[in-house]
Amino acid sequence: EAGVTQSPTHLIKTRGQQATLRCSPISGHTSVYWYQQALGLGLQFLLWYDEGEERNRGNFPPRFSGRQFPNYSSELNVNALDLEESGLYLCASRLRVSGNTIYFGEGSWLTVV
Amino acid sequence: QQQVKQSPQSLIVQKGGISIINCAYENTAFDYFPWYQQFPGKGPALLIAIRPDVSEKKEGRFTISFNKSAKQFSLHIMDSQPGDSATYFCAVTTSGTYKYIFGTGTRLKVLA
Numbered sequence: 001e002a003g004v005t006q007s008p009t010h011l012i013k014t015r016g017q018q019a020t021l022r023c024s025p026i027s028g029h030t031s032v033y034w035y036q037q038a039l040g041l042g043l044q045f046l047l048w049y050d051e052g053e054e055r056n057r058g059n060f061p062p063r064f065s066g067r068q069f070p071n072y073s074s075e076l077n078v079n080a081l082d083l084e085e086s087g088l089y090l091c092a093s094r095l096r097v098s099g100n101t102i103y104f105g106e107g108s109w110l111t112v113v
Numbered sequence: 114q115q116q117v118k119q120s121p122q123s124l125i126v127q128k129g130g131i132s133i134i135n136c137a138y139e140n141t142a143f144d145y146f147p148w149y150q151q152f153p154g155k156g157p158a159l160l161i162a163i164r165p166d167v168s169e170k171k172e173g174r175f176t177i178s179f180n181k182s183a184k185q186f187s188l189h190i191m192d193s194q195p196g197d198s199a200t201y202f203c204a205v206t207t208s209g210t211y212k213y214i215f216g217t218g219t220r221l222k223v224l225a
Binding site (some may be wrong): 004031033042043045048050055056088090092100101102103104105106107109 | 145147149154155156157158159162202206208211213214215216217218
């Protein structure tokens with residue numbers, strides 16, 4: 001069974017540009033989480049999607065947005081990139097009904113120059 | 114408000130020694146306590162998890178000890194190996210909710 005897959009693996013953007021990151025959850029998982037892990041820091045909760053709806057968001061500006069598609073894959077968009085937003089962006093998925101565990105993908109490395 | 118306090122921030126252990134990482138939480142509604150292991154450049158991977166109805170869970174060299182009254186749980190790595198060198202995160206969640214709160218992480222280095 002395939003795990004959570006994320007793309008691209010690495011992304012380099014210029015300050016002020018937009019970045020789009022993609023995530024495919026584990027088959028059968030309907031909940032998708034996005035976390036930001038800035039260099040050397042912990043996991044900061046960004047967004048939670050479930051059944052196609054944004055259910056909650058962390059303490060991030062509206063420049064961070066996303067969506068979940070009917071097949072439960074998800075996309076994270078970051079507009080007007082700042083240098084501070086360089087880091088590892090992690091997607092995780094969870095079985096909505098019975099699962100407590102969230103499973104992470106390998107992440108997408110975003111470098112803002 | 115920090116809902117999960119993890120310590121120490123970093124830990125150096127000799128090969129064969131015991132590594133101990135602690136987490137303390139505040140909200141008694143939490144009912145699932147996993148530990149994640151993250152190697153550099155990789156996503157966190159579930160290591161072991163416990164529910165509050167048991168005080169200890171062991172899987173191989175990894176053990177979670179849980180103290181419900183003190184609202185603390187800890188990860189013990191027995192016979193630590195250089196391959197265990199990684200960052201470890203504790204987490205807490207409540208069944209049926211979206212919230213998954215992580216500790217700040219502990220960077221473990223096991224010396225050969």
